[in-house]
Amino acid sequence: MKGEELTEQETALYDRQIRVWGVDAQRRLSKSHILVSGLRGTAIEFCKNIVLAGVGSVALNDDRPVTEEALTANFLIPSDGERVVGKSVAEICSESLKDFNPMVRVSVEKGDISCQSVDFFDKFDVVVVCCYSLAAKRMVNEKCRKLSKHVAFYTVDCRDSCGEIFVDLRNHAYTKKKLDETMECQIHYPSFEESISVPWSSLPKRLSKLYFAMRVIERFEDVENRRHGETTIADLADVLKLRTELCQANSVNESQVPDSLLERLIAGPSEFPPVCAIIGGILGQEVIKAISGKGDPIKNFFFFDAADGKGVIEDILSNP
Amino acid sequence: MAAATQHPFSAIKGKKVLMVGAGGIGCELLKTLALSGFQDIHIIDMDTIEVSNLNRQFLFRQTHVGQSKAKVARDAVLRFRPQISITPYHANVKDPEFNVDFFKQFHVVLNGLDNLDARRHVNRLCLAADVPLVESGTTGFLGQVTVHVKGKTECYECQPKPAPKTYPVCTITSTPSKFVHCIVWAKDLLFSKLFGDKNQENDLNVRSGDASSSSGHSEDVFVRKPEEDIDQYGRRVYDHVFGYNIEMALSNEETWRNRNRPRPIYVRDVLSAALSQQNGDMENTKISDDPLSVSAMVSLGLKNPQEVWSLVENSRIFLEALKLFFSKREQEVGNLSFDKDDQLAVEIVTAAANIRASSFGIPLHSLFEAKGIAGNIVHAVATTNAIIAGLIVIEAIKVLRNDTSSYRMTYCLEHPSRKMLLMPVEPFEPSKNCYVCSETPLLLEINTQRSKLRDVVEKIVKAKLGMSLPLVMHGAALLYEVGDDLDEIMVAIYSANLDKVLSELPSPITGGTILTVEDFQQELSCNINIKHREEFDEEKEPDGMILSGWTQALTTENNKNSSAGNGTSTSSQAVPIETVVDDELEILSGETATLHSGKKRKISDSSKASNTSFEEKSKRKADELELDSPIVVLEGSMEKDNGKKKRLQ
Known part of the structure; x- marks a missing residue:
């Protein structure tokens, strides 16, 4: 990366953040390519953050037409009806995002990316899937892992006032500063499948209850063949039944996955904008850390619950 | 089920919110409020949009540079939420129109400010109007959100606030040991002397031990003689401040007994005669109408602001910049003050600080770094502001529900502490000793036969009490x-x-007098007991008076987390904070925060944290690590000399 300087325009625009992460990190950011699929509120927040940060390119994937539902936590869809007619959420959002930072290329990828070939993912450095089904998360993660290139993989989910981030950086080398010294570090990540296959009984007692609750609902939607967030309060009895089965199969007490938590996650609106902002912000920071190779990244889950206000990191399967 | 998340709309409906600040946090907050269903939002910000805002203040575009932040932010949000009401005020929150009655119309006030002065002002108005306040601040990856409800939680001023860092005069004028000392010298003394108001008091020539001899000879040095060649003048100034003055200082052996002796630097030693003659090629300098674009770097062909220049390069920049000021911007000379957006000013300050640093064996810095220190620039990123704005809205909804038991102050951390990146802590009760929200009198020790009323008004009532x-x-x-x-x-x-001297006022102030000071706009009134004291230590008590009973944090220069400089005499620290020790959380507030150790809070104080495992663990930890496991709460502080442009973001 030597010999390359930021342009005057970049130096002026990015002045305040270069003071946070340095010129090298800024250069790496400007060469990175990011794919974001599933443009719900959290993904929109994330897109805003990385476009402002000055990544090289962002590809958006979401073929849904613009409906009332798509508008709920989305500030990239203008309300002047004409512009949105006949366009997908990704198309409209890409137009708005381009405006945020003319130095970032924003494009649209059509179709279901979980069905894409492995090669498709080779052109990205970071892949983020938002509000994906269990099967689709698994498929995309596996495809990214088949590449020789290290593609950083993230899933994000928001349900009611809770959010979850999963991170898979495979083998990640980075530097961090401890006191005044720079340390070289390396960490290994389990895949999504490996992580969620860990028997619950072998997990730490004080693991965030959200981890279990998210797995129960994810499994429920998978079994019922529903899309993400299609579970409602009417399904509560069935969700609780699945919870009981999973707890028994994993030999853990049902109190690990409280009724009230499950009820809250399926009863509330699918997205709570302040939580989207928080999860999208944390995810943005993580992606910047991963690209720049600076600072300890999250390994490998992050949970936020507005009810208690805690944002917690959980390391599932610390020794893959 | 948690109340905080039940039907947020019912709590929000019909509620009126005041946002103060439309900058880094403000843009994110306005967006999140609008998406969350808030319908009636008022927003105050006196600032206009600058290019360096655009990396995070995402409601603004290049084409908006120069326009009102509050107004542009409103228009941008109305594009995706046209049905809501947003009322912008392009004004200073301290303007009299924003009085207690104005504040009373709101159900909650949300601060996204960048300076202590405005924060204190809003705190007082919220107390007077009895409106809850949600306060916030960010620096780099760090941030915090706090809730202040009169009578229920501590007010913003119950906790000590760090004072802007100041340095003893002789450290700056004679014995600098850090680069920041050189910056303060270059900016506050040399720059002011060369280009500022000549009538202003200036310590530039005060040398340790022989202050009396400074005036006669040296006063003339900075004045360009009629018909004097500009290159000649520049070399004369250079030799005087970097050569002669150091030589003079060296003559005082006492000073250097336990210090490294500085090296006097003269133009002839650094630049060959030819080189100093044919300095920059001004003919090739682009002709521009904008004085702020004149640049010595450009005329010398130096491009990279991240690069550390050699002594030779710094010397050439210094002479070239001086020449450019006198040739291209002559009409401004005599009334300039340092401005971080003034390229030529940043160049000459960087060069002067580096030459001085060379003298004293202090490592040199790049223009980019020097600009950060001199301009009190606080690093800021979009992500932290977005997270903090989300947390503000969550607290605002609790406040609107009157869900007192759920209020939390939340810290956003760069490195996890006990697995947490977002750490909630229960708010504290109001402090009984707070002069703002309780009625505790203050004590002022002062020499009533020597100090004037002006000293009390400026140094105490305005500077310390923030009226x-x-x-x-x-x-x-x-x-x-x-x-x-x-x-x-x-x-x-x-x-x-x-x-008038205090004891000679129409109603004399002497030991035992009780003074009442009030600010009608802030509806703040407090009593000050006066105690006469004869002597004050000039170095330790430079104000010549001591106020006690108010909570000002002590500032310590040897803070281990801020080795690269604790800000300047007028300012805040400007280096990335990357060295936070694991069990210690450093929280800064305000986009211009200062790194200072404020009051320490132990995690165990947070009690009743809702998760028992967390509570047990933290109690145990607190037992084990009674002293070395504090959360150091650090809060914003404002640049006191920036009076010409106090900024809200």
């Missing part, structure tokens, strides 16, 4: 007051009073 429109009373006698409605006679009396 902007103060009134000073002794019993029923009014000694001082400001306001538009005063008649000329009163104005004359008050201004005469300002210059």
